[in-house]
Amino acid sequence: MAQAEQHRSGCPINLSLEVLGDSWSLVVIRDIMFGNRRYYRQLLGESEEGIASNILSSRLKQLTDQGLVTKQQDPAHKQRQLYSLTEQSIQLVPVLVQLGSWGRKFLPVSPELSVRAKVLEDGGPLLWERFMAELRVVHLGVPSSQSGPSVHDDLDQAYREAVAAGEASSG
Amino acid sequence: MAQAEQHRSGCPINLSLEVLGDSWSLVVIRDIMFGNRRYYRQLLGESEEGIASNILSSRLKQLTDQGLVTKQQDPAHKQRQLYSLTEQSIQLVPVLVQLGSWGRKFLPVSPELSVRAKVLEDGGPLLWERFMAELRVVHLGVPSSQSGPSVHDDLDQAYREAVAAGEASSG
DNA sequence: GATACCGGTTGCATAGTGCACCCGGAATTT
């Protein structure tokens, strides 16, 4: 108790924004989710946007506190911390897809970085569900019940083809 | 030229977050969209979350600059400024629905404020399209090609019923 | 002619962001 009203309102959109409404949280989740970056240095160094270390640290802490990310030690390397998604953040897939779809329509996106968004957009809810199932296997340790090609691999493949096409036309 | 790289990256999700990634922009759009609040004082005073006037002013200016909102004078009242959505912000409906849906699943939403989200969630993409068509009529002046009950009215009706039910059970 | 309404602005304190650099411990290389 006594922690009663810490929220601006009980509106679902508002509450979601209280959790996700800044410019970095969803970028970090995107990198873990689509880029499969699981370690701090990966998230820091391989970030397209160049997030600062203190911001990344603060966001990972926040996301962990809010149950969107878990952190566990790599048993082989004492220092290595493995960051994973939770069911809660895995269910952000539709949000991220819609955000990406909207960005593709109205903002100056780069072709290479938007192919993944296009594939997910075109694939529709059924593809999202398959992707979420894969994320559950990787991040939650759910036993894999799927056969056939991985959505993650398909997304990466599409990305690599776009990069190759871009280099061919510009170089 | 020479305004070249003002973006962190060309990723659709990142670019969307550069535009929408703060805790107020989407709340303002939500109020215009679902609450049909079209004037500054309405947005200021009838806000569930109690936005501050300088923040509201700054957000409306930003959103206008980014093409998500337009502002026009009410011909009858010289002071009155009417804020409207644009096609770009109308197409945020799926994003807002997914955000609301996610919030409903994982955050401490209030029953009254989340019925709209539930109706839109259950209605699916076809309902979203109908709602977007209505928004185009109201905000863009597109001639109405629809008959039958309005989605907006249905959402409001559901909200009022939830309020009544809440009052009955708690009072 | 007074009052309330209109869309904001201003000042100020506090909190968050962005940047560069630094840190000690653990793992790896030589």
Place this chain on the structure above:
DNA sequence: AAATTCCGGGTGCACTATGCAACCGGTATC
């Protein structure tokens, strides 16, 4: 064994954004 690299961060500082309250001149209403 010694040196280097890798690990997840922390620190200091300047700048910007947020939140609050009080205020503003013009306009419509009574």
